[in-house]
Amino acid sequence: MDQARRDSLQSLIRRLGLVEAVDHPTLLIELERAMTHVSSGRADHNERLEFLGDAVLRLAATLYLDQHYPELTVGESSSLRAQLVSDRWLAELGDQIQIESCLILGPKALGDAAARETIRADATEALIGAIYSSSGSLEPIIDWLAPHWQATTAAVLEAPHRFNGKTALQEWSQGQGLGLPDYRTEERSRRHGDPQRFHSRVHVADQVLAEGHGGSRKEAEQNAAAAAIQTLAGRDAPH
Incomplete structure (x- = not known):
């Protein structure tokens, strides 16, 4: 050396x-x-x-x-x-x-x-x-x-939803009697390390709440769930 x-x-x-x-x-x-x-x-x-x-x-x-x-x-x-x-x-x-x-x-x-x-x-x-x-x-x-x-x-x-959005969203959807969230995830590129390799849309009661990207299927779904939680928080915020 x-x-x-x-x-x-x-x-x-x-x-x-x-x-x-x-x-x-x-x-x-x-x-x-x-x-x-x-x-x-x-x-x-x-x-x-x-x-x-x-x-x-x-x-x-x-x-x-x-x-x-x-x-x-x-x-x-x-x-x-x-x-x-x-x-x-x-x-x-x-x-x-x-x-x-x-x-x-x-x-x-x-x-x-x-x-x-x-x-x-x-x-x-x-x-x-x-x-x-x-x-x-x-x-x-x-x-x-x-x-x-x-x-x-x-x-x-x-802000746990930013890091574990899937759990937070599941708790919300079940609490509302809407069943489990449904993640529809697809691979959009095959480049290893691509931060947008996977794209996920999260549905609750057949309604698209949000979408997210990630370098892995899990990350894309977590990002979609976190975006959904933020959307729901905006709906509930006072105007």
Whole structure:
């Protein structure tokens, strides 16, 4: 690893607030692997660290919620954790820490703008795996992620329909005696990472309430449900 690359990775460590680990040789080696995308053609890429990071992230988020929000039910904690480990959340975090400045990508990935968010999310997950692999501890991961989780949790608890619109819409429709919402979702492109790959319309009692797009079927349906909740809130608001 040349000095320029070492400086780039050390800068990333500083952005994470892990200053005490800047000169940790094992961490630098693991970070180099975490920042190497499979498209680079290198044998030592980040897929295994991404796999590890996925499991570590879920455990760390579970421990965080158990410690800071013990009053939540298991169901509420599960729904909230889904937001704290989502691909969208990981991509946004990767953007905040400027992870793309450290990534080693092959020509195909470099030219695929639609996949950029997915690549950023996967690399952030691999980064989490690298920190755990080099430290053997969840502590530095929780220390780094806790402020980000705190902000997301506050937003979710303040406006849950924005993050779990399907549950909120189902509760409303059943409360009105209208049965379950019906999502009619279609794939409109086959580009991996396209944020408008899927389009969904949500119907309640055969009436279209709203529509939404997303990079996955689930995301499109969630966005349609959130839009429906906002529409219903507007109807009920005083004029």
